[in-house]
Amino acid sequence: MPHILVDQLQKTYRISERDPGVMGALRGLVSRRHRTVAALSGVSFSLERGELLGFIGPNGAGKSTTIKILAGILRPDGGRVEVDGRDPFAHRERHVARIGVVFGQRTQLWWDLPVGDGFDLLRDIYRVDAARYRRTRDELVALLHLERVLDQPVRQLSLGQRMRAEIAAALLHEPDILFLDEPTLGLDAPSKLAVRDFVRRANRERGTTVLLTTHDMHDIEALARRVIVIGHGRVLADSPVEALRAQVMAERRLVVDFAQDADLPAQVAGARVHSRDGQTLVLDFDPAVTTAPALIARIAAAHAVEDIRLEGLAIEAVIARFYAMHGAAEA
Amino acid sequence: MLRELARPYVAAFASRFLQMLQYRTAALAGFATQCWWGGIKVMVLAAFYGGASMAAAPMSLAQAVSYTWLAQGLLALLPWLGDPEVALAVRTGAVAYDRLRPVDAYALWFARSAGWIAARVLPRLALMAVFAAIALPLAGWSDWAWKPPASAAAAVAFLASAVLALLLSASMVMLLNIAAAAALDERGINALAAPVVIVFSGNLLPLVLLPDAWQTALLLQPLAGVVDIPARLYFGLMSGAQALVGLGLQCFWLVALVALGHQAMDRTMRKLEVQGG
DSSP: OSEEEEEEEEEEEEEEEESHHHHHHHHHHOOEEEEEEEEEEEEEEEEEOOOEEEOOOOOTHHHHHHHHHTTTSOOOOOOEEETTTTTTTHHHHHHHHHHEEETTTTTOOOOOOOTHHOOOOOOOOTTTHHHHHHHHHHHHHHHHTTTGGGTTTTGSSHHHHHHHHHHHHHHTTTSSSEEEESTTTTOOOOHHHHHHHHHEEEEEEEHOOEEOOSOOHHHHHHSSSSSEEETTTTEEEEEHHHHHHHHHSSOOEEEEOOTTTOOOOOTTTTTEEEETTEEEEEEEOOTTTTTTHHHHHHHHHHEEEEEEEEEOOHHHHHHHHHHTTTOSOOO | OOOHHHHHHHHHHHHHHHHHHHHHHHHHEEEEHHHHHHHHHHHHHHHHHHHHHHHOSSHHHHHHHHHHHHHHHHHSSOOOOOOOOHHHHHTTTTGGGGSSSSOHHHHHHHHHHHHHHHHHHHHHHHHHHHIIIIIIIHOOOOOGGGOOOSSSHHHHHHHHHHHHHHHHHHHHHHHHHHHHHHHHHHHHHHHHHHHHHHHTTTTOOOOOOOOOHHHHHOOOOOOTTTHHHHHHHHTTOOOOOHHHHHHHHHHHHHHHHHHHHHHHHHHHHHHHOOOOO
């Protein structure tokens, strides 16, 4: 039996809207207009115990909505959710006692309480045994480098410190399942690495099932073995990370500066012209089809070339292209 | 077993209580304001009692003066605003996390709100007692001082009633919290609550000094349990069977408002769509 089962999930939001400007505001006084937006239209997937799944997709794709439903704080309009054999809504208290959740954009710690006091309060809220709590907390504090912030009120923490504290807070009751909604959003490089390293260890060493949403492809590459791409409330791809990478990350870019008086070729066999600017030609190619040396040799043989640079395509650009390919970019 | 069951709520109360105790400047500033207003109210009462024929007054001037100091000391008990922590959680969306705790969300908020109220009341009440019950007589103004309770029995009844008043106030603050959560903003409901609470709790004037025809209704309405009933017990204006009626009224409203709040919160939380992100 899968640890998490999501079957044909549906969710629509009602959004109120009005025309801009004074007339729009006045009209809004008399009659309200609403538009329904489908956040999820039939999302299905399942996760085995101990799996680490990455969830990517543009803003508004339905990632957070899915997590909120799985956590039991948002009711779906249709479809079925089962987490560890439980319906999150029918057995809310038993359900939430076994999951940990981090929303990157919100804080679960008490703003004016020192971090350590917040942890103690969570211990009592989850009714964690005192000895067990001390062990878990000390381990989390060491792994997430929180020694120095335990005495500080949450409002005084930097974003990176706060996020590490949030993750510790979500794990004090040793949940079987961890939902992370954009946990690396806005973090600096060392904090990102610390968070990734920690999540990987929690998954590998404790066997915690992890579902993580992100916009950062490096998160996915560093952590997940399987990735789901979601767009317009539908699952666009559900594949191992390697397969996705092979599909969209293989592209390289070759930038060629031609000599002053040389003619630029209209086409280059084995490559796609991305753009041309003056004497500079930008080509994208798939190294599985044409190797870089072959392509360079072909161009250099036929044209006077001043300089050639080989670039890996920025991952963000690749993902943007992937979204566009599936018509998933935010409307 | 029971202790384990109550553990999250006791911890929530204690944590909020200890956190609020640290705001010393707020306590001192609040105390200074309450002394100032207390002084003005005492002067108004003196003029009022001096001008009219007060032979049949339901409360002597000395009692009315003591009442004023007591009511000023208990000012922070008035449920005229929602807990700002809840309001902040509602605005930032952190309220979503309350649905993620394996506890009764109403009881958790209730415990934190009660801790918030208790931590603001106790220091101010203690300061007020030092000022009005000790410093004023020492300065030779015994006529204008805060007098001790009518009897030992009155003192015990007052203490029980004060605890009930705290819980009753928390149940009303919870209604404000829930209204703030439903409206996603706390300002409207707070503005609405303040004037109603100040008059009907008996903070502005002892309710017995309001028109005779209103007396029954004034005593039966829930806000009387926050200041006026504890004060009547303090002065022995309610004693014996009447004292039990007073405490009973507080209990009745406490149960009724908790039931109402619990139901309203369930409904609100269900509807609350955690937006954005």
